[in-house]
Amino acid sequence: MLSVPEVRWALASLVFFLAGLALQLSPAPSALAWALYLACYACGGWEPALEGLRALREKSLDVDLLMIVAAVGAAAIGQIFDGALLIVIFATSGALEAVLTRRTADSVRSLLDLAPDTADVLGDDGTERNVPASSLRPGDVVVVRPGSRIAGEGTVVDGGSDVDQSSITGESVPVYKSVGDSIFAGSVNGTGTLRVRIDVDPSETVIARIVAMVEHASATKAKKQLFIDKVEQYYSTIVVVATVAIFAIPMFLGSEFQPALLRAMTFMIVASPCAVVLATMPPLLAAMSTAGRSGVLVKSAVVMEQLRTTSVVAFDKTGTLTEGTPRVDTVELLPGSDYDENSVLRLAAAVETASEHPVAAAVVGYARARGLTLPDVSAFESSPGSGVSGVVEGRLVTVTKPAGPDNDLGVVRSALSAGKTAVVVRVDGAPTAVIGVADTVRADAAAAVADLEALTGRPSLLLTGDNTRAAQDVARRTGIDDVRADLLPEQKAEAVRAVQAESGARVLLVGDGVNDAPALAASDIGVAMGRKGSDLALDTADAVLVRDDLGALASVIALSRRAHRIVVANLVIAATFIVVLVTWDLIGTLPLPVGVAGHESSTVLVALNGMRLLSTRAWRRSHER
Numbered sequence: 118m119l120s121v122p123e124v125r126w127a128l129a130s131l132v133f134f135l136a137g138l139a140l141q142l143s144p145a146p147s148a149l150a151w152a153l154y155l156a157c158y159a160c161g162g163w164e165p166a167l168e169g170l171r172a173l174r175e176k177s178l179d180v181d182l183l184m185i186v187a188a189v190g191a192a193a194i195g196q197i198f199d200g201a202l203l204i205v206i207f208a209t210s211g212a213l214e215a216v217l218t219r220r221t222a223d224s225v226r227s228l229l230d231l232a233p234d235t236a237d238v239l240g241d242d243g244t245e246r247n248v249p250a251s252s253l254r255p256g257d258v259v260v261v262r263p264g265s266r267i268a269g270e271g272t273v274v275d276g277g278s279d280v281d282q283s284s285i286t287g288e289s290v291p292v293y294k295s296v297g298d299s300i301f302a303g304s305v306n307g308t309g310t311l312r313v314r315i316d317v318d319p320s321e322t323v324i325a326r327i328v329a330m331v332e333h334a335s336a337t338k339a340k341k342q343l344f345i346d347k348v349e350q351y352y353s354t355i356v357v358v359a360t361v362a363i364f365a366i367p368m369f370l371g372s373e374f375q376p377a378l379l380r381a382m383t384f385m386i387v388a389s390p391c392a393v394v395l396a397t398m399p400p401l402l403a404a405m406s407t408a409g410r411s412g413v414l415v416k417s418a419v420v421m422e423q424l425r426t427t428s429v430v431a432f433d434k435t436g437t438l439t440e441g442t443p444r445v446d447t448v449e450l451l452p453g454s455d456y457d458e459n460s461v462l463r464l465a466a467a468v469e470t471a472s473e474h475p476v477a478a479a480v481v482g483y484a485r486a487r488g489l490t491l492p493d494v495s496a497f498e499s500s501p502g503s504g505v506s507g508v509v510e511g512r513l514v515t516v517t518k519p520a521g522p523d524n525d526l527g528v529v530r531s532a533l534s535a536g537k538t539a540v541v542v543r544v545d546g547a548p549t550a551v552i553g554v555a556d557t558v559r560a561d562a563a564a565a566v567a568d569l570e571a572l573t574g575r576p577s578l579l580l581t582g583d584n585t586r587a588a589q590d591v592a593r594r595t596g597i598d599d600v601r602a603d604l605l606p607e608q609k610a611e612a613v614r615a616v617q618a619e620s621g622a623r624v625l626l627v628g629d630g631v632n633d634a635p636a637l638a639a640s641d642i643g644v645a646m647g648r649k650g651s652d653l654a655l656d657t658a659d660a661v662l663v664r665d666d667l668g669a670l671a672s673v674i675a676l677s678r679r680a681h682r683i684v685v686a687n688l689v690i691a692a693t694f695i696v697v698l699v700t701w702d703l704i705g706t707l708p709l710p711v712g713v714a715g716h717e718s719s720t721v722l723v724a725l726n727g728m729r730l731l732s733t734r735a736w737r738r739s740h741e742r
Contacts, residue, residue: 123164127205127212130161134205141198154192154201161208162188186357186385193382206398236268237261239312253315261311270302270317277501278309279474290443290475290538290554293502303631308473309501352393360385363703383707387698387715396687399727404680404735411736412664413673414647420659422684424642424677426623429616430569430670431640433609433628434581434591436649438667439556441629443475445483446537447553449528454549461550463489464514465542468507471497476538477505479554480516504540515543516552526551536590555590562595565667570596572671578616580609582632609636617641627662627670629654644670672736680730687723694719 137153166185188200237245239258250268253259258274261267267280277295282304291307294300300313302322364381368374401418408415415421432438448458456464466484469477471494484491494507494514504517519529523541532539532553542550566577578599581588588602601612613624613636626633626640629650634657637643645658648665655661662669698715701707729735 121212123208123212126160126164127208130157130205130208133157133160134201137201138198151197154197157201158188158192158204161204165208251319253319255315255318257315259313259315261306261313263306263308263310265306267300267302267304267306267311267313269313269315269319270322271300271313271315273298273300273311274314275312276310278311279307279501281305281307290556295502307501308499356385356388359388380702380706384699384702387702387707388695393688393691393695396691396723396727397684399724400680400683400687400730401727403728403730404676407730407733407736408669408673408676410733411669411672412662412666413669414661414663415673416659416661420642421677421680423623424625424660424674425681427625427642427674428573429575429578429620429622429624430566430573431578431580431613431616431624431626431636432566432595432597433626433630433633433636434579434583434588435556436629437627437633437646438562438579438591438595439558441556441649443479443538443554444557445479445552446555446557447532447551449532449551449553451526451528451548451550453547456544456549458550459487459489461542461544462487462552463491464509464512464544465516465540465550465552467491467494467509468497468505468514468516470494471507472499472505474505476540476554477516480540480552513543513545516540517543519551523548534586536584536587556587558591558594559665559667561666561668565670566596568668568671569674572674575622578612580604580612580626580636582606582609606632606635609633610639612636613639625670625674627667628658676730676736679735683727683730687726690723690726691719 133153133156137150137157140150140153141147162185169185188203192200234250235247236250236253237260238248238253239245239260245260253269255271257269259268259271263278273294273296275296277293279291280294280300281291282301294311299316300311302317302319360381363384364377367377367380398418401421405415405418405421408421415424435441448462450456450458450461454461462480462484466481466489469480470491481491492510494509497505497507499505500517502518503520504515506513506515506517508514517540519526519533519539519541523529526541526548528551529539529541532551535553535555537553537555540552540554541548542552570577576599577597578601579588579592579595579597580601582604583602585600585602588600592598592600604612609632613626616622616624623641625642625644626636627644627646628634628637629646631651631653633645634651634653637645637654637657642660643658644660644662645654646665647655647661647663650658650661660673694715698707
């Protein structure tokens with residue numbers, strides 16, 4: 118963060134402010150405190166002042182310039198503490214914005230690292246040459262060795278291997294690819310060697326399209342502002358024009374210089390938006406802090422304010438509603454089997470110990486969790502896309518995908534219809550059991566979906582790149598009716614935009630993978646899973662569930678609504694003080710000390726009201742709603 122200049126200036130401003138406050142509260146000469154406060158002004162105020170002057174040169178007034186004028190005016194009448202506090206608030210806000218902008222740009226650039234920099238291209242004479250991946254052209258044939266990332270998008274022309282394409286499609290289990298199958302750039306090859314004919318120019322791959330979509334959607338979303346920022350142009354113009362008029366008109370009518378200046382200065386102080394700014398920011402910052410302590414990182418006050426407007430929540434499947442790791446769900450013995458469940462598991466897991474496939478890891482982990490001791494395996498063989506076999510305690514054990522007659526078995530059909538991966542265990546050639554492997558649904562997923570639907574009053578959606586059967590099984594177990602499966606990254610983003618367009622809904626999307634990034638950027642609010650979320654998802658999202666606690670979603674939306682109610686109340690308080698003091702100044706003679714006291718009272722009152730959301734009770738109340 119310190120590499121961002123705005124952060125360094127904001128930090129310096131804060132340090133000078135705290136040092137000045139310490140001296141102000143001590144017996145030290147006031148001149149020393151003033152010197153430190155002025156240093157705070159210089160560090161934190163030069164950039165907003167420059168931006169304000171640039172806007173003024175373009176015949177536009179903004180709140181930055183008004184804040185600087187108000188801060189200078191506060192110092193001119195001896196209230197330098199208030200001006201310095203305002204400077205610190207603005208410098209901190211600008212630093213946060215700069216950090217988020219830098220991180221988003223970096224994350225988009227890092228996305229290109231998913232595809233390797235180079236590729237091994239097979240020449241017509243059978244020799245290989247290593248070339249930059251960006252130079253690949255349709256028709257080139259590349260060799261992809263075990264464990265390598267695939268450099269280009271195309272079709273397999275030779276070989277077969279399990280390919281992990283979860284970063285693109287969100288599928289929880291690797292997919293076997295053989296001759297004629299299409300393949301994505303950025304996916305990871307398994308244990309086989311592939312030859313892939315490039316069909317797509319590097320600039321048109323799914324990864325490249327994700328980069329373009331995230332950049333476009335993030336730029337669009339960056340235009341969103343706090344409600345109070347939307348009226349800053351009008352407010353700034355009115356205050357400046359009114360201040361000039363209050364000074365100039367009496368002078369034109371023959372008033373003396375000092376009374377006219379004092380009245381105008383008093384007006385500028387009591388009409389300055391210090392209380393308005395503090396009416397808005399402390400409740401939102403306090404809510405962000407409370408949410409952070411409770412496991413939800415909200416990246417900006419704008420996001421904290423907009424969370425309350427969520428009307429539809431959409432979920433990714435793998436890694437969001439589910440754990441993202443295949444686990445054994447069922448072990449069904451077949452009729453005529455001479456083995457019990459533990460005996461079958463013991464033999465199957467013994468063979469699977471020599472395999473690196475995620476399904477194998479699920480079977481081995483399940484057997485060991487049951488406390489089973491696994492015997493040694495010999496004569497191990499692996500058939501890519503099919504399964505494994507080996508000799509265990511003198512018996513030939515095979516663990517394979519269902520094939521041929523296996524698909525007619527009732528337990529196989531039942532497992533597949535439920536969205537599970539089914540593997541058949543044979544002992545000495547005789548079908549013995551069917552193991553169903555599924556991605557485990559998070560324990561809190563169903564309750565979180567129910568809470569969110571009760572809060573928003575509208576049904577949730579499931580958007581996933583996984584197959585329809587797996588998606589429907591997860592949807593059934595979590596209580597989601599609207600399921601959209603087999604979606605590529607751009608199709609997820611299109612689905613989000615379609616919901617926004619059809620019903621005017623404000624969509625909050627929860628996801629974790631690279632393939633979710635375009636949809637996270639396209640949604641009104643994007644939320645990433647913190648523990649297993651990809652770097653791109655974490656940086657693209659507006660908020661992060663640090664502990665992967667889906668139950669916190671409803672709580673943070675409710676907290677945002679409560680913060681908004683406090684903001685509205687604070688704006689009413691601030692506006693009341695401003696109207697009363699300004700009216701007094703215009704139709705009577707408002708003593709400057711009374712104006713300052715009234716202005717400071719409103720500032721302190723709205724700040725303290727907003728800070729109430731810092732209490733742990735604020736989150737508990739939001740959670741209980």
